[in-house]
Amino acid sequence: MNRNFFAGSKAAVLGLMLCVAAGILHAEPVSESKPFAEKFLLMQLSDGEPEKQNKVLSVAANLLEYYGPDAIDIEITTFGPGVRLMYADNSRQERINSLMAQGVRFTVCMNTINTIERESGTRPELHPESIPVDVGVAHILDVVEEGYVLVRP
Missing domain, CATH: 1.20.5 (Single alpha-helices involved in coiled-coils or other helix-helix interfaces)
Structure with a gap:
């Protein structure tokens, strides 16, 4: 040569x-659960206020309707007061279940849950299909590095 x-x-x-x-x-990120996804969204929920919870759920529902459930991969990561969204007795369970049925994943910061248990003496019961992550903010950093777009509604 x-x-x-x-x-x-x-x-x-x-x-x-x-x-x-x-x-x-x-x-582009690769989603095992949504192999045809063209959009990859990670939403952060660190606020426990009902209005903020409603906004996050509405944004997810609106995007699923706009793009179609197969074309967008959505994950909602909760930490701090935001973990209240994933409490088993949250009044938004029907909306959460509907979003989960369309492939939206909900992750919960176990560092926050452990702190709540340590401070209150009781561990909150979580939605049975929520996905535990060790540290919510670290999980967000990792998912963003994979190519997901972070939105904080």
């Missing part, structure tokens, strides 16, 4: 590495 081929190959590899580092080329 000639010298120009190697020089060209090195330049191509270097260019590709620079594009990846600059974020020009990036892989």
Whole structure:
């Protein structure tokens, strides 16, 4: 092989590495549960106020209706006072169940749940289909690194 081929190959590899580092080329997240998803959304809920809970659920429902449940992958991560959304006795269970049936995942910060138990002496009962994560904010960072867009309604 000639010298120009190697020089060209090195330049191509270097260019590709620079594009990846600059974020020009990036892989879309892959969702096992939604293999045809084109949009990837992570919503943060750290507020326990009923209005904020309603807003998060409404945004998820609106996006599912707009894009279709197969075209968007949505996860809602709760931590701090936001974990109240996932309490088993939350009055929004019907809405949560409907969203779950359309593939929305709800994760709960177990660090927050452990703190609540330590401070109150009782562990809150959570929605049986909620997904526990060790540290909610760390989970958010990891999912954003995978390519999900973070929204804090």
